[in-house]
Amino acid sequence: MLRIITQVAEAKTELRRICDRTHDxxxxxxxxxxxxxxxxxxxxxxxxxxxxxxxxxxxxxxxxxxxxxxxxxxxxxxxxxxxxxxxxxxxxxxxxxxxxxxxxxxxxxxxxxxxxxxxxxxxxxxxxxxxxxxxxxxxxxxxxxxxxxxxxxxxxxxxxxxxxxxxxxxxxxxxxxxxxxxxxxxxxxxxxxxxxxxxxxxxxxxxxxxxxxxxxxxxxxxxxxxxxxxxDSLAGPSEVLVIADAAANPVYVAADMLAQAEHDPMAAAILLTTDAGLAKKVQLEVERQLENHPRRLLTEKAIAHYGLIVVVDSLNVAAELSNEFAPEHLELEVQEPWEILEKIRHAGAIFLGNSTPEAVGDYLAGPNHTLPTSGAARYASALGVETFMKHSSLIQYSPTALQKVSNAIQILAQAEGLPSHADSVRLRTEKPTDE
Amino acid sequence: MLRIITQVAEAKTELRRICDRTHDxxxxxxxxxxxxxxxxxxxxxxxxxxxxxxxxxxxxxxxxxxxxxxxxxxxxxxxxxxxxxxxxxxxxxxxxxxxxxxxxxxxxxxxxxxxxxxxxxxxxxxxxxxxxxxxxxxxxxxxxxxxxxxxxxxxxxxxxxxxxxxxxxxxxxxxxxxxxxxxxxxxxxxxxxxxxxxxxxxxxxxxxxxxxxxxxxxxxxxxxxxxxxxxDSLAGPSEVLVIADAAANPVYVAADMLAQAEHDPMAAAILLTTDAGLAKKVQLEVERQLENHPRRLLTEKAIAHYGLIVVVDSLNVAAELSNEFAPEHLELEVQEPWEILEKIRHAGAIFLGNSTPEAVGDYLAGPNHTLPTSGAARYASALGVETFMKHSSLIQYSPTALQKVSNAIQILAQAEGLPSHADSVRLRTEKPTDE
Known part of the structure; x- marks a missing residue:
């Protein structure tokens, strides 16, 4: 049975445990x-x-x-x-x-x-x-x-x-x-x-x-x-975090959570909701959808270990908990998803509204489904074209341009104790002496 | 004494040894x-x-x-x-x-x-x-x-x-x-x-x-x-590769190579040149500039182990050797640097012309001096603003849009054996039946 908790402090502890489930x-x-x-x-x-x-x-x-x-x-x-x-x-x-x-x-x-x-x-x-x-x-x-x-x-x-x-x-x-x-x-x-x-x-x-x-x-x-x-990255097991208010449909939310859980016994499926009624309905609906699930054993295991519903006081609290978790997939099944989006700082991919199940992005919406897991969305992004490209910096100075910065470079090089750095500029810019 | 070699095959072996000097x-x-x-x-x-x-x-x-x-x-x-x-x-x-x-x-x-x-x-x-x-x-x-x-x-x-x-x-x-x-x-x-x-x-x-x-x-x-x-990256010891033709000044080239060697006994300084005369002059000039060098011992060690001059038949060969090495810093001290640039595929930063010593980029030209080393320029780039940023993909579908792709997503989900993925779309899009 998918657990429901209502204390923010407990939620934080649990979310940290789930987020860290693979570091070890x-x-x-x-x-x-x-x-x-x-x-x-x-x-x-x-x-x-x-x-x-x-x-x-x-x-x-x-x-x-x-x-x-x-x-x-x-x-x-x-x-x-x-x-x-x-x-x-x-x-x-x-x-x-x-x-x-x-x-x-x-x-x-x-x-x-x-x-x-x-x-x-x-x-x-x-x-x-x-x-x-x-x-x-x-x-x-x-x-x-x-x-x-x-x-x-x-x-x-x-x-x-x-x-x-x-x-x-x-x-x-x-x-x-x-x-x-x-x-x-x-x-x-x-x-x-x-x-x-x-x-x-x-x-x-x-x-x-x-x-x-x-x-x-x-x-x-x-x-x-x-x-x-x-x-590209060190991919861990997949995870979804759903933020939902009273506008969400419990049948959809449950299906989305199971769509994550069915990947792997280590997959995580989390719901943060302002609506205690929705929490109960999702809990029951998850049970119901699991009944004839072809991958029931594996999916139940994920739900039991890394499934969680948290009832929160406000969408702001939900956004803050989500930011701490930095989910791979974040679904905003709320009345005004673009409003909450402003409060989201870390997530691999964000699915807005009730008609955007994660599966749309998994298969064909266009954005990449290879996303940072286990909190890596704090610092990492989806796989992309840039994963297969790199750039070279280009620098060209003229003699005049070099002359103007020559002194500053020599001072910095001396401060760092690197005489040939200074020489490489000095030799190019000092006035020739009569020898 | 900085070695001069003239055989491409030997050059390749030596460049590989130098490039791999830290993998171990x-x-x-x-x-x-x-x-x-x-x-x-x-x-x-x-x-x-x-x-x-x-x-x-x-x-x-x-x-x-x-x-x-x-x-x-x-x-x-x-x-x-x-x-x-x-x-x-x-x-x-x-x-x-x-x-x-x-x-x-x-x-x-x-x-x-x-x-x-x-x-x-x-x-x-x-x-x-x-x-x-x-x-x-x-x-x-x-x-x-x-x-x-x-x-x-x-x-x-x-x-x-x-x-x-x-x-x-x-x-x-x-x-x-x-x-x-x-x-x-x-x-x-x-x-x-x-x-x-x-x-x-x-x-x-x-x-x-x-x-x-x-x-x-x-x-x-x-x-x-x-x-x-x-x-950001796994930084190894620094390296410079200079491609020079008869237009290069041996005094500058030698200073640039020493500016790299003086960093670290593991630093690498390589010259690829079409001009055998320049090769000799740089070899002598390196000796001369080392004479009263305040970091002589360390710098000589780097030059002895990881310094190299290769005389090549053409700038094309130089570019190809450089691409295989994928240097952190590449200096193009040639008559037409922008022409050769077209042939360069991998380098952390590229310094064009005789008035652009690497030190300009090390200190103040603007581009970052934290660059991929040890061949990592094959796949990696300079540190940058993006090192400290990440992005979230955004996806929003409407009920109509979801309806249109519903079938395709379910087929793909079934092919992957993920029934809840299919359900998360099917439950949102199938016509309600009378119950």
Whole structure:
């Protein structure tokens, strides 16, 4: 049964516990395993990949079979329905349209004395996308990672995903990849796949940035290789926080909370409401919708451990609690969502009003569904085109311009005890003496 | 003596060795120490900070003395020259002007059927700036970290820096902080300072993002706390790569290379030139400028281990070698720098022409001097205003808009085996039946 609490102090404690549910000690234990896998792949390349794929995924094949073949890619289209293909197409189109806006653009500005300053944006050379697999099928993950990379102009995009029974890759995943323009796909998952992308093997190229969600081993591997390669973020289990007033519909709120809980036993679903009546109704409705839920066991577990309803005095209090939690997904199922929005400081994505379930954003509204979790929305943002781009600062000074700042630079360099810094300017600007 | 090589294959091997000079095994040994420090600060707060400050910095004081007092802040102004204060002022003004441009702006767009999509940018609540200290004095580091945070609109900025003899903090650092608008400064450094910022203590607040360079312990600590808090990057030792043709002045090139080498025995200074004559002249000039260098020992060590001149056949080859190295600083001391620029894909900051020594950018041109090192320019960029901001995606659908995509979302949710995702849309859009 979804708990209802009414004390702000208790709510704060509970929200902190839920927010911190992944920061910890279980993680350190697994790190040794992950380090071993990384080292093995770094040293032995493909051989280690095949070894761990046999060990962890129970799939045995050769290095030549790592890459998904052209005929498998073609065949995937025969295995998805026309309806699903159309839905993938609609999602692709809307995600691409959103990500095409505000692509970072290079610029220069011209100042006095022929000074030129600017920023020059370029895509990374190679991107690696991790897509969870095995029993699950996540075509939406493919679209949300591949499309921003494509829009950024990344010349080479490589996808890795763990093989299921018979070394197959889910057909919807293969179709989504092709629809997004990705053809280079390797059947390998887990920490070993991250290692392959970070260090390269005989078959899989070393990439510049790795994105995409995964289990705890994948996340740990991403953290460990960060620095040798860029990563998008350290994704934890998903979470939704709903702020609702009397205008909300308990049936919708309950469905939205379960849509989060059904992801993972560690997923969190929280409701902050000013309406004690709504709280009760949502509590009952969650029970009702769970009755014949195909993923009931897992979903109930998430609700029991990381589900919570808090009845609050005002929407202001709700906004403040939400800011402390910094949710990945925030739904504002209230009469005046744009009014409350002004009070929200931290959230990965914000869904406004009663007709915007999170699922709209998960699949096809356009904005990215890869979002900061576990409080990371305090400092991080959705995956985007900029995840696959970087910029170089541009600086050009003329002799006149350099002359004018020469003294100031030498003083600063001397204050920092760096004589050659001073010399590099002095030698260029001091008047030649007769020798 | 600075080595000159002429074979591209050898150059590639050497450049790879230099680029990888910090990715390593020495690091793993230090991790245990850093983990211990992080845990101690997490558990014991200020007590652990004071303990490690006594142990590592040899400075003993009380928790009340952690924060630099108002009178110390005032006194610092008496200890810096008028000239240095003016130079700091000029640098502050130009850095601020550059960073004020293109601050990410929130936006919304209105689509068909009352769909609203957008991005809302907000600053982090609290930023923590690490400034190296002890014997060194880096007012420029203060400016380059504090100004972007201020421009981003961060309400609370906290600075930490290790104390020197008599628990003092360098006066130029204190003045630079105040000129940049930072008043909250704590005398603590090393991994213990990073822990304090990541977890909070009785005296030092937990922040949302930590920026600033430090030694290997600081960098390791930043890597380990990443996820609980945002970080700017994992900064390694500094590096410059100069591309020069016959138009370059060997005296300037040598000074620029030494300006990099004098930072750190691990710093790298590389010249790629089409002019074998220039190569020889730079080699000699480096020797000459080293003769009376106040930091000769350290600088010579860097030049010996990580200094290199490569004579190449063409500027195209130079550009390609540079792209593989992805230097932190790239100087184009060539006749037509803007022509070569087109061929550059990866570099933290690019200095164009013979009158733009890196020192201009280090101190006051405006762009940030905190740049990706050790090849990270393949995927990362300079510190900036966006380091201290994040965005929330905004999505609002109307009942009509939701109706139109309802079927597609349900199909995608079913393909992913997530029934409540489908329900959250179906329950909102199916026609009510008579019950």
């Amino acid at each position: 000690d279980q993680i350190v234990h697994k790190e040794a395993t992950v380090r071993e896998v990384l080292q093995a792949v770094k040293r032995q390349g493909d051989k280690a990949l095949l070894h761990y794929t046999a060990e962890f995924d129970g799939q045995i094949f050769t290095a030549e079979q790592l890459r998904v073949s052209g005929s498998e890619l073609d065949a995937a289209y025969q295995q998805v329905s026309k309806e699903l293909l159309d839905a993938i197409g609609l999602a692709r189109q809307q995600i691409e349209a959103f990500h095409r806006q505000r692509i970072p653009k290079s610029w220069v500005q011209f100042g006095e004395d022929e000074i030129v300053l600017g920023k020059r944006y370029t895509p990374v050379d190679k991107a690696g996308l991790y897509v969870p697999g095995g029993r699950a099928s996540y075509p939406s993950t493919v679209l949300m990672n591949a499309i921003p990379a494509k829009v950024a102009g990344v010349p080479r995009i490589v996808m890795v995903t763990p093989p299921g029974q018979g070394k197959t890759i889910n057909a919807a995943v293969l179709v989504a990849a092709q629809e997004a323009g990705v053809q280079e796909i390797y059947r390998v998952g887990g920490a070993q796949a991250i290692a392959a992308l970070a260090y390269g093997t005989e078959t899989i190229p070393k990439v510049d940035v790795i994105t995409g969600p995964g289990n705890i081993y994948v996340t740990l591997a991403k953290k460990l290789v960060y620095g040798a390669v860029g990563i | 095994d020495q690091i793993v040994h230090k991790e245990a120490t850093v983990r211990e420090v992080l845990q101690a600060v997490k558990r014991q707060g200020d007590k652990a900070l004071l303990h490690y400050t006594a142990e590592f910095d040899g400075q003993i004081f009380t928790a009340e003395q952690l924060r630099v007092s108002g009178s110390e802040l005032d006194a610092a102004y008496q200890q810096v020259s008028k000239e240095l204060l003016d130079a700091i002022g000029l640098a502050r003004q130009q850095i601020e002007a550059f960073h004020r441009q293109r601050i990410p702006k929130s936006w919304v767009q209105f689509g068909e059927d009352e769909i609203v999509l957008g991005k809302r940018y907000t600053p982090v609540d609290k930023a923590g700036l690490y400034v190296p200290g002890g014997r060194a004095s880096y007012p420029s580091t203060v400016l380059m970290n504090a100004i972007p945070a201020k421009v981003a609109g961060v309400p609370r900025i906290v600075m930490v820096t290790p104390p020197g003899q008599g628990k003092t903090i360098n006066a130029a650092v204190l003045v630079a902080a105040q000129e940049a608008g930072v008043q909250e400064i704590y005398r603590v450094g090393g991994a213990q300072a990073i822990a304090a910022l990541a977890y909070g203590t009785e005296t030092i607040p937990k922040v949302d993002v930590i920026t600033g360079p430090g030694n290997i312990y600081v960098t390791l600590a930043k890597k380990l706390v990443y996820g609980a808090v945002g970080i």
